Amino acid sequence: MQESTAVRRDPMTAATARAQSRVGRFAEVGLPASGVLIGVLLVLGPFLATVIRSLLYWDRDQVSLSLQNFVGLFGDPRFYQAVGNTVICGAGATICSCLLGFSLAWIVSRTDLPGRRWFEIFNLVPFFLSPYVGAVSWIYLAAPHSGVLSRLLNQYLGLPDDFIRIYSLGGVIWVLSLFYTPYVYLFVIAPMRQMDAALEDAARVHGASFWYTLRRITIPLLTPALLSSALIVFVTSAGLFDVPLALAAPKGIRTMPTEIFQLVQYPSDLGRAASFGVVVMIVTVLFTILQRRYIDRRRFETVTGKGYRPRLVQLRRGGRFAAWMLEFVYLGSGVVLPLIALFMVSFSRLWTGRLDPSVLTTHNFEYVLFGFKLTQTAILNSVYLAIVGATIGVALAVLQGYYLNRGSRRRRALVDSLLSLPLGIPGIILGLGFLIIAIRTPLYSTLAIILIAYIARFFPFATRTVSSMLLAINPELEQSARASGASWLQTMRYILLPLLMPAIIAAWLLLFVIFIRELGATILLYGQGTETISVALVILSEHSAATMTALAVVQLILLLGAFMLFRLTRASLLQA
Amino acid sequence: MEQDAFVSIRNLTKRFGEHVAVNDISLNVAEGHTLALLGPSGCGKTTILRCLAGLETPDSGHISLAGNVVFDHNARVNLMPEQRELGIVFQSYAVWPHMSVSENVGFPLKVRGVAKAEYDDRVARILNIVGLGAWRDKGATQLSGGQQQRVALARALVHQPRLVLFDEPMSNLDTQLRDQVRMELNILQAKLGFTAIYVTHDQAEAFSLAETVVVMNLGRIETSGPPRDVFHRPRTPFVARFLGLNVCEGKLVQANATAGGQVEVAFGESLRLRGLSGDEQKLTAGAPVLVCVRKEHIGIRKLAPGAIPQGLSGEIRAASFLGLNEEYVVALEGVELRAVQPASGLRAGDRVEVSIRPEDCIVFLAGQNRLD
Numbered sequence: 001m002q003e004s005t006a007v008r009r010d011p012m013t014a015a016t017a018r019a020q021s022r023v024g025r026f027a028e029v030g031l032p033a034s035g036v037l038i039g040v041l042l043v044l045g046p047f048l049a050t051v052i053r054s055l056l057y058w059d060r061d062q063v064s065l066s067l068q069n070f071v072g073l074f075g076d077p078r079f080y081q082a083v084g085n086t087v088i089c090g091a092g093a094t095i096c097s098c099l100l101g102f103s104l105a106w107i108v109s110r111t112d113l114p115g116r117r118w119f120e121i122f123n124l125v126p127f128f129l130s131p132y133v134g135a136v137s138w139i140y141l142a143a144p145h146s147g148v149l150s151r152l153l154n155q156y157l158g159l160p161d162d163f164i165r166i167y168s169l170g171g172v173i174w175v176l177s178l179f180y181t182p183y184v185y186l187f188v189i190a191p192m193r194q195m196d197a198a199l200e201d202a203a204r205v206h207g208a209s210f211w212y213t214l215r216r217i218t219i220p221l222l223t224p225a226l227l228s229s230a231l232i233v234f235v236t237s238a239g240l241f242d243v244p245l246a247l248a249a250p251k252g253i254r255t256m257p258t259e260i261f262q263l264v265q266y267p268s269d270l271g272r273a274a275s276f277g278v279v280v281m282i283v284t285v286l287f288t289i290l291q292r293r294y295i296d297r298r299r300f301e302t303v304t305g306k307g308y309r310p311r312l313v314q315l316r317r318g319g320r321f322a323a324w325m326l327e328f329v330y331l332g333s334g335v336v337l338p339l340i341a342l343f344m345v346s347f348s349r350l351w352t353g354r355l356d357p358s359v360l361t362t363h364n365f366e367y368v369l370f371g372f373k374l375t376q377t378a379i380l381n382s383v384y385l386a387i388v389g390a391t392i393g394v395a396l397a398v399l400q401g402y403y404l405n406r407g408s409r410r411r412r413a414l415v416d417s418l419l420s421l422p423l424g425i426p427g428i429i430l431g432l433g434f435l436i437i438a439i440r441t442p443l444y445s446t447l448a449i450i451l452i453a454y455i456a457r458f459f460p461f462a463t464r465t466v467s468s469m470l471l472a473i474n475p476e477l478e479q480s481a482r483a484s485g486a487s488w489l490q491t492m493r494y495i496l497l498p499l500l501m502p503a504i505i506a507a508w509l510l511l512f513v514i515f516i517r518e519l520g521a522t523i524l525l526y527g528q529g530t531e532t533i534s535v536a537l538v539i540l541s542e543h544s545a546a547t548m549t550a551l552a553v554v555q556l557i558l559l560l561g562a563f564m565l566f567r568l569t570r571a572s573l574l575q576a
Numbered sequence: 577m578e579q580d581a582f583v584s585i586r587n588l589t590k591r592f593g594e595h596v597a598v599n600d601i602s603l604n605v606a607e608g609h610t611l612a613l614l615g616p617s618g619c620g621k622t623t624i625l626r627c628l629a630g631l632e633t634p635d636s637g638h639i640s641l642a643g644n645v646v647f648d649h650n651a652r653v654n655l656m657p658e659q660r661e662l663g664i665v666f667q668s669y670a671v672w673p674h675m676s677v678s679e680n681v682g683f684p685l686k687v688r689g690v691a692k693a694e695y696d697d698r699v700a701r702i703l704n705i706v707g708l709g710a711w712r713d714k715g716a717t718q719l720s721g722g723q724q725q726r727v728a729l730a731r732a733l734v735h736q737p738r739l740v741l742f743d744e745p746m747s748n749l750d751t752q753l754r755d756q757v758r759m760e761l762n763i764l765q766a767k768l769g770f771t772a773i774y775v776t777h778d779q780a781e782a783f784s785l786a787e788t789v790v791v792m793n794l795g796r797i798e799t800s801g802p803p804r805d806v807f808h809r810p811r812t813p814f815v816a817r818f819l820g821l822n823v824c825e826g827k828l829v830q831a832n833a834t835a836g837g838q839v840e841v842a843f844g845e846s847l848r849l850r851g852l853s854g855d856e857q858k859l860t861a862g863a864p865v866l867v868c869v870r871k872e873h874i875g876i877r878k879l880a881p882g883a884i885p886q887g888l889s890g891e892i893r894a895a896s897f898l899g900l901n902e903e904y905v906v907a908l909e910g911v912e913l914r915a916v917q918p919a920s921g922l923r924a925g926d927r928v929e930v931s932i933r934p935e936d937c938i939v940f941l942a943g944q945n946r947l948d
Binding site: 014017477481487488499 | 629644655656657658659661667670686735736737738
């Protein structure tokens, strides 16, 4: 070592060094900032478009700036019906999925229930399924006269044929609850696991019963997680277009998303739709702010990772039976029964509501994959959108995450709240915003505008995933690379990106799943040749159950494939 | 002096919002020299280090390394960390968890495009020097704290930078390992001849490693000099307190005839001590002063019951066992002093005779220092 010389870069003049330093700083500051800028444009674009459009009123050919659209909206009884029904659906779904999600999380993480490791995985499966397909499967299961379950109940228990009444607000709430339970489950299970057992043990030692401890200690400690997941579930389930489209619209039950969809259909009233959109946006943003405030305030007083892990509750026979029943009912209704219905219909030549082995066929799949232009295009479009969209979304997320965790502290809070605005905004509202932007431009009904809308609506999920992992990476790891002589880009490539890889994979798969099944935004933006799988499902639902379910199975395979990759790469959904 | 300084910091100021972390500091370090920045947490020492490395942008001032200007507020020069050609060892070691030991260590060579043969050669040699030759292909996170510290050290030295920065490099090691690493660092530095700047809050570390110790407080330099000077003659009450001396408030009874001469200080009703003035200026009688005495310089002897003390008399309030030595809290007419001396089996409540030599007491005018 002594005899060798130092390793240095070629000496350069002070001027070159300075010039290089300027270029370097540009990459270091400019790249993350451009990621943020694109994000902000993606958020503000449709927002502003919707607001402006809501203030423009067409009277024959005369356009004026007025509140006429809002006057029309607030004077329409259908508006109040739609809002009322939507609030009922959202509240119902929130209550049910909180109860279910909390119980399932508790069973899996805090009891010694045999098989809990399997349940832990399978409880998440509905998270990966398409709510629209779920709703349609429940039609096959429970529609009056033709539903498999309705028929069995009628046959063996003598219940009336329309006992289940799937075409109703109750039906909507039921299917929404099945799909939103994993959200609550994910939110609650981490703090439940990390909770310091001493907090509960202290209560028991000082004389509290099990139930009293659960009520007065455990649940209050988990309230922040529970409440913040409840707010998210309320906002997102109320804004979901898929389920009301399948279960409420056929009976003429108005909800917010279906009503906006109606307003855009011929003869369209974009002004009215935009004003409805503005109202929904305001309410959603208020809820999002509420949720963020609440989390910010409560984050540090909840539970710590220190102390020792909670003991597992030993279930007695009754408890074990009840826990199993709950798991079976949930997984049965959320996964097994819908999948059975889907497979039965998709393998039948003609669906009559009864499984007839003599008409079993794979013809539907051959047709969907090789014979039918619409489904072929739809599959290609969806895969293209999901792969390209997830890649762009994750790239944006990395840049934004970097800005939020490593960039200048001053603007962080503002940027963070701006970038998370779309989190709760219903897809159909954002789709409306992009429709207003794209209409009468070459972008109209192209894949490009759908892609932009997907990224705009969902990049915050990826940003959150990446950001939470970045938070855990000590900046000194990057700083020592810089001090060792690596440029910012080299530091990204050799240090930060490899360390972030689990979050990057998790975020990519999450976006892939979301994009494969997205419907709310697409339904307003697609045109001929730019149909996606979900859009094709809606189109086919009116014509051919067999073709439709076969396509749904194809979509299911894509979604479950992503789920398997999730398990394989050990990417954690909790990061999302 | 300015010309041959290897590291030169002039009028460096760094604020974080309202808080002034580094307040108009100037420092020079000669080539091959070792400097320690010593001070309590929050005194600005780490900020200086980070400004040197280019990880923090100062608000004003000038930094040059090896004759090259790396930061100058007025000339708008601010080189990026990777352009400054240095090495750094962080408190957390910052060993990259996704790389092996040799990948970690070889990183500075890799980004400089060193050829494979030389790369392997250098990595092998530096790993042998730090005693990790057998660990080269291990994952970096499989190592113990001490080994990770060596990886960080090897990484900071492998490209032979002329300046190496150490940010509390030993605070995560246990005491035994710390002594060992300290020795090894001394040997390494003599061998490789790099200039080193340490940041530490541990005085033993600073005194044993550095040729110059800079004591900092609230973003300013409190004192600087060779370790022996800083240690033996604290320049300010803050330094005295930081080094663990007893610091007691009293009133000057008799002014000194000459600067630095002997003065007499009164505590309470009857206690009087003589000491040397630590301030440059003359002290006036009646002024409030602070008297600083090293714990080891307070002699205590047990009084037999009924015996009449020759000098000062006091009472043991508490005793704690330190191994070869024992530390006592002695109450002297309302003034509590801490004394360390070879274990003598004294207990709380024992009456003792206390002796303090005037040349061991340093007297400062109170109220001058920001932390008094």
